[in-house]
Amino acid sequence: MARIVGSIMSTHVPSIAGAMSRHAEGEPYWKPFFDGYEPVRAWLDEVRPDVAVVVHNDHGLNFFLDKMPTFAVGCAPQYLHADEGWGIPEVEPFPGDPQLSWHLVESLIGEEFDLTTCQEMLVDHAVTNPMQLCWPDPDDRAAIRIVPVTVNTVMFPYPSARRCYALGEAIGRAITSYDAEEDLKVVLMGTGGLSHQLEGRRAGFINKEFDLRFLESLTEEPAWATQYSGEDLVRLTGSQGVELLMWLTARAALLGGARKVTSNYHIPISNTAAGTVVLEPAA
Amino acid sequence: MGTGTTRHEIPGTTIFDGAEAQKGYALNKMCFSFNDGTNRAAFLDDEEAYCHRYGLSDDQTKAIRDRDVLRLLELGGHPYYLAKFAGIFRLDVQDLGALQTGLSKEEFQARLVAAGR
Structure with a gap:
């Protein structure tokens, strides 16, 4: 059998990788951010997941505009990072779990989610950064298998918040129905956010009030953000703040009540309101 | 050219939809190629020829030459792909933020810090 031990939501700002490679975690600029990962790592030491299902958005490493799937699931034995064009250090390949991937594909398509399946998939900072933040030691990362799930937030229309929430619930059902030989422990990850905008005259837009309301909603009122359209979310959270869709997906997979760990x-x-949350299923 | 869909305008923000993706296809495809170091070097070696090879319009080629980020956005550039163009010149997202808002980098950073109060 398989069970979900919790959901980790984490920002994936590219400059994090540079800071880690320079060992800048203790500098005044970075410390308030990196300190937020100590309780995450302590929690991971306790629950010791075998697999991470990483809900993320690609930024033009794996997918280009020639083919842009709304939802894609990685089904590869391993996932490579690669040169992203602006100089963040490349990290070692991540082992996959094709059997769980194909089970997710069967189960999700069975629930009428029309997925793209990928037997080769490059993963960018949206996967590598949160993995490095949670497991800074490469040996620890090598012991975790991943199943990447990609959500399009490159080109409008994005899947709606409601649809992402439903996908998360379906992922939760898929994992809990997985007939694994071992007692498989799965952690969900939702990467990106919170409010930020990189481009245009509104570059630098941040909405603290909205972010705090969203953070509060994750435990007691998790579907709160599904009331908003894609355009609403751009207006309220910035063009890239829409990455909260990954958080919603990862939250919904807990299927019911949740307790905040940290x-x-x-x-x-960088230009981002950075957020880190760990939720456990309510007992 | 549009998508036949009406949108509410968000000031200072372009919704990158099908119409934008079509307008900016060649430009974004060129920027996507900058994931590869060999391509970055080929671009630096002869920028005009590289733009021509990807079929950029004259306006897009001029905006590349001028490093005019706001104009590149108007011409269909997508922020994720343009970031790879900016990366060639080691410009980070705060450099770009300052360029686009007409602020100095220090002013742009101060505005971000103020948003946290």
Whole structure:
């Protein structure tokens, strides 16, 4: 059998990788952010997941505009990072779990989610950064298998918040129905966010009030953000703040009540309101 | 050219939809190629020829030459792909933020810090 031990939501700002490679975690600029990962790592030491299902958005490493799937599931034996064009250090390949991937595909398509399946998939900072933040030691990362799930937030229309929430619930049902030989422990990850905008005259937009309301909603009122359209979310959270769709997906997979293990919120990391949350299924 | 869909305008923000993706296809495809170091070097070696090879319009080629980020966005550039163009010149997202808002980098950073209060 398989069970979900919790959901980790984490920002994936590219400059994090540079800071880690320079060992800058203790510098005044970075410390309030990196301190938020100590309780995450302590929790991971306790629950010791075998697999991470990583809900993320690609930024033009794996997918281009020629083919842009709304939802894609990685089904590869391993996932490679690669040169992203602007110089963040490349990390070692991540082992996959094709058997669980194909089970997810069967189960999700069985629930009428029309997925793209990928037997080769490059993963960018949206996967590598949160993995490095949670497991800074490469040996620890090598012991975790991943199943990447990609959500399109590159080109409108994005899947709606409601649809992402439903996908998360379906992922939760797929994992809990997985007939694994071992007692498989799965952690969900939702990467990106919170409010930020990189481009245009509104570059640098941050909405602390909205972010705090969203963070609060994750435990008691998890579907709160599904009331908003894609355009609403761009207006309220910035063009890239829409990455909260990954958080919603990862939250919904807990299928019911949730307890907050830890939470951190810090402005700014690069141009972003950085958020870190761990939720456990309510007993 | 549009998508036949009406949108509410968000000031200072372009919704990158099908119409934008079509307008900016060649430009974004060129920027996507900058994931590869060999391509970055080929671009630096002869920028005009590289733009021509990807079929950029004259306006897009001029905006590349001028490093005019706001104009590149108007011409269909997508922020994720343009970031790879900016990366060639080691510009980070705060450099780009300052360029686009007409602020100095220090002013742009101060505005971000203020958003956290």
